[in-house]
Amino acid sequence: MGRRKNRPRNRDRNANTDNKPGWGAGYQEIIKENKLYEEYYQRQKIVPEGEWDQFMAIMREALPATIRITGYKSHAEEILHCLKTKYFQELQDLEVDGQKIEAPQPLSWYPGELAWHINISRKMLRKSPVLQKFHQFLVSETESGNISRQEAVSMIPPLLLDIKAHHKILDMCAAPGSKTAQLIEMLHSDMNVAFPEGFVIANDVDNKRCYLLVHQSKRLHSPCIMVVNHDASNIPGLQMADADGQRNILFYDRILCDVPCSGDATLRKNIDVWKKWTTSNSLQLHGLQQRIAIRGVEQLAVGGRMVYSTCSLNPIENEAVIATILGKSEGILELIDVSSELPGLKRMPGLTSWKVMTREGHWYAEWSEVPENKQTQIRPTMFPINDPEKLKAMNLERCIRVLPHHQNTGGFFVAVLEKKAPMPWNKCESKLRHKGVVADSLIKGTDEKSAEIEEIKKNEEGEETSASKDGICCPPPPKKMKLFGFKEDPFVFLSEDDPIFLPIQKFYQLDPSFPKSNVLTRTHEGKKRHLYMVSKELRNVLLHNSERMKVINMGIKVLSRNNDGEEFGCAFRLAQEGIYTLNPYINERIIKICIEDVMVLLTQENPFIGKLTSEPQKQAKKLSMGSVVLKYEPDPSNIEGPKCPIVLCGWRGKNSIRAFVARNERFHYLRMLGVEVFRDKSKDDGSDSVTTEKTEEPMEEGDLNVQGDAGHLKDNSEIVQRSKEKYAEILGSTEEPEEHQEVVQHVKMEINNIKRIQEPVESCSKIESFGAEVAHSDAN
Secondary structure, eight states, X not given: OOOOOOOOOOTTTTTTGXXXXXXXXXXXXXXXXXXXXXXXHHHHTOSXXXXXXXHHHHHTSOOOEEEEEOSOHHHHHHHHHHIIIIIHHHHTTOEETTEEOOOOEEOTTSGGGOEEEEOOOHHHHHHOHHHHHHHHHHHHHHHTTSEEEOOGGGGHHHHHTOOOTTOEEEETTXXXXXXXXXXXXXXXXXXXXSSOSOEEEEEOSOHHHHHHHHHHHHTTOOXXXXXXXXXXXXOOOOEEEOTTSOEEEOOEEEEEEEOOOOOTTOTTTOTTHHHHOOTHHHHHHHHHHHHHHHHHHHTEEEEEXXXXXXXXXXXXXXXXXXXXXXXXXXXXXXXXXXXXXXTTOOOEEOOSOOOEEOTTSOEESSGGGSOGGGTTTSOGGGSOOSOHHHHHHHTGXXXXXXXXXXXXXXXXXXXXXXXXXXXXXXHHHHHHSOHHHHHHHHHSSSGGGHHHHHHHHHHHTTOOOOOOTTOOOOOOOOOOOOOOSOOOOOOEEOOTTOTTHHHHHHHHTBOTTOOGGGEEESOSSSOOOEEEEOOHHHHHHHHTTTTTOOEEEEOEEEEEEOGGGGGGTOSEEEOGGGHHHHGGGBOSSEEXXXXXXXXXXXXXXXXXXXXXXXXXXXXXXTSOSXXXXXEEOOOTTOSSSOSSOEEEEEEEOSSBEEEOOOHHHHHHHHHHTTOBOOEEEOTTTOOEEEOOTTOSSOOOTTOOOOBSTTXXXXXXXXXXXXXXXXXXXXXXXXXXXXXXXXXHHHHHHXXXXXXXXXXXXXXXXXXXXXXXXXXXXXXX
């Protein structure tokens, strides 16, 4: 390497840092002032009269945290019960340094009290043991995917989509994935249905952010999610085959179009916006937002609903985009009145008039005022429509603008569109082309845009828009799909007569209705390490579009290869990730357990079978060694017990039985049983260890602290040492050769099982390297 030249350094950058408040120690605090911002929004009149000072004051305050309880309905209700009866009660009337802590409050407009507003500073968290325990609970449940930290206004768009279990859903700009998680939850509203008819295709243009999206979505363990990597403005049209095998164009019942934006409504959490904001951000994004929205409505089914949203307050990014696509649709699209939905949400109606301002501060009320040298920066579609009748017919006041000072949130914009018929340029094509040719044209990528995009381009250049002389709409030349980022492993569906199924079906007595054709693996050659399942509809999508789209991830892992299991009849063990999907088809190797058994299995790493209650003991002894299902069904007579089923993957050893459940998931289930589990961070080495209020000395890492009847998990090193001693004793014994080999093999497996405390995590196509970087808050 060449020698680096000496550069002048700012030696005073870190001077007097003790006197400088703010997060960035050593850096000057950002001044929350932007005169241009204030002038712009005062003249746009987005804030009601008399509320401007209140609006700006709240913009300068930090945004409170909001959490959303995720997961499917029955499990979410258990977490809510735990929060309300345990943690929220402890925060009532709590004081820290003489200051009363604001108790968490539910968002009044979110259904089922599944979203909460928490206004507790980090400084307070460090000063109170009660708050520390509450914080540890939130962190643990977030890591296991049961709680998501998400901005309150970001939760609105999925709620307005009105999703049903049979809907085909497209999330056009999905990363980092909090809204996608909401879509998946709504799809699985009935937990008893393993494979809903609908699915979610989540797309993002950024390859790296796609892996963050995978991390978020995989926490919900759904077989109905596919993550793809495309430019949303040019996302390819897809095909599906019907029952007769006839290929049809895929139109989506619901589309979430949360477009890239300037983010000027996020000043409370993104404080850099204060010094970086200019109107050029919205002027540059307007065209992209318009193209994405048009591509969305093209792929929307007739009668379907699309939600357009931004975290910007700017009418150039909001009403101007909506007005443009409504005008081009010639009455095909309609803005839906959603004023009666989400009662309790305070909202402002959309604007019907606004002005355009350049970066230099020049204002223009209509296109005719724009000088020629500014017409590359400002477009005609950025202005309101001059025709009063057309403007009134658009009903722009049905748009929703959420202002931060009304409910102590961030700002947001939402518009809900419904499609009543095919888009006008689609009608034109269908009259002029053969049906089969049209289908091929629509599927190839730039398909349905045709004359619409040409009209928009003419509009942007200031030319009058009109159809060509003979009324023919011709599509632009197709663009070749460009693929970036990692090259993914293939998605290979297994045939129904694949020999891999025979031992699995025999070992677990899988139901004849088990959909073998929905099972896939990620390799063409060699041993199949993991088997995944997808829904029938997503299989249909992938089989007919593999050449046309870049799939990052799909499917849920249900079985993993375990070479030790081959001698017991099946080389594949059950995976906890997909157990709720696979469980309805399993008829054998099921052990029904009670609450006491769940406690034992989750708090002891390798308990002997004799530690289970009598009935599970009998069931376990009848089974050979290998993978088992440990199933708890709610007891109606037990008022305090969990009201939802618990299904765990386990391993039946020679004399023991264990649960293959990851650490955070163990903590989650224990909390559902009323057991308190928390961690205490060691001040000396910074390592996490689980502690108990009853113990003065911290327990060693890997142990569980459980307050209740379950006791503590025994020290792993002692168990391993005891098993090794047993192994050595067997080697020196004089048993019969066959018995000798069988027991030795069992002890080897016991030692290996103890060392593998957590179920191995799938290293599927580099997901982990990005998953570790995921921040659990949604930018929008």
